[in-house]
Amino acid sequence: MPDVQDPARLLPAPSRYVFSSVEGHKFCRSVLQELLPFDPHDYQLEGICKALDGSDVFAIAACGDGKTGYYYMFILMVLYITNNPVIEHPGVCFPRDPVIVIVCPTNGIEEQMAAKLKDYGLQTLAINSKTLHEASKHGENLWITARSRISMLMLSPEQLSNKGFKSLLDYEPFWRRVVALGVDEPHLLLTWGKSFHKSFVQ
Known part of the structure; x- marks a missing residue:
């Protein structure tokens, strides 16, 4: 009897969505622009996206440059993702x-x-x-x-x-x-x- 396998099992598992990418930065910026009364800085997005990907982040910035933003923007993104699950983010689970x-x-x-x-x-x-x-x-x-x-x-x-x-x-x-x-x-x-x-x- 021939070995018949489920075609779905032969397909490679989808790669985990990467926030530290052009697409990921664009997505996070669009979400945060809706949630906040200002536009996040590029360097903030870079750190936030790294954190969303599971990397440790050590931010060095001058006083008043928005270091606190790393914390609340990160958790705002996590809350948004958990409340709005989408298939475009495979492997992402909070x-x-x-x-x-x-x-x-x-x-x-x-x-x-x-x-x-x-x-x-x-x-x-x-x-x-x-x-x-x-x-x-x-x-x-x-x-x-x-x-x-x-x-x-x-x-x-x-x-x-x-x-x-x-x-x-x-x-x-x-x-x-x-x-x-x-x-x-x-x-x-x-x-x-x-x-x-x-x-x-x-």
């Missing part, structure tokens, strides 16, 4: 209700960023000693709040060794949602860690 975890060395930057990003429709939560204390006054546990419906979770570095963060990572539905980890102003982790913020270098 979890539903994705979240990016961002480590911020200063509470001021963290809280300012959280407030700003809500204007772009992102559910954002900042967790540091101050916000934990304020929430506890109203009977709220921010580590429980962070478990769902948060797209951007911003933490001060010392919170990474907090029992609350460990419990959050132990909660499987949360860590399955994590699509990226970002560190804002990473040079401060070293310079401040060696002087007055020892927890930064742990």
Whole structure:
């Protein structure tokens, strides 16, 4: 009896869609232009597309050049892709209700960023000693709040060794949602860690 195989099985598996391409950049720019009140810079698109392809990104830019944009534009793209699955992006798969975890060395930057990003429709939560204390006054546990419906979770570095963060990572539905980890102003982790913020270098 002849060996009859399914023709579909003989075809090569489709290659994974590459965002770091002319087509990918064009797609991301068109989406972000719809979601934001401004046009992203080319260098921002380059980093975002690399991140969407699964590459690590280390961005060096002057103050005010839009480094924060890498974080929120990335998660905006992930949210768009998960909410609008299309066949033109084979091999691309992100979890539903994705979240990016961002480590911020200063509470001021963290809280300012959280407030700003809500204007772009992102559910954002900042967790540091101050916000934990304020929430506890109203009977709220921010580590429980962070478990769902948060797209951007911003933490001060010392919170990474907090029992609350460990419990959050132990909660499987949360860590399955994590699509990226970002560190804002990473040079401060070293310079401040060696002087007055020892927890930064742990």
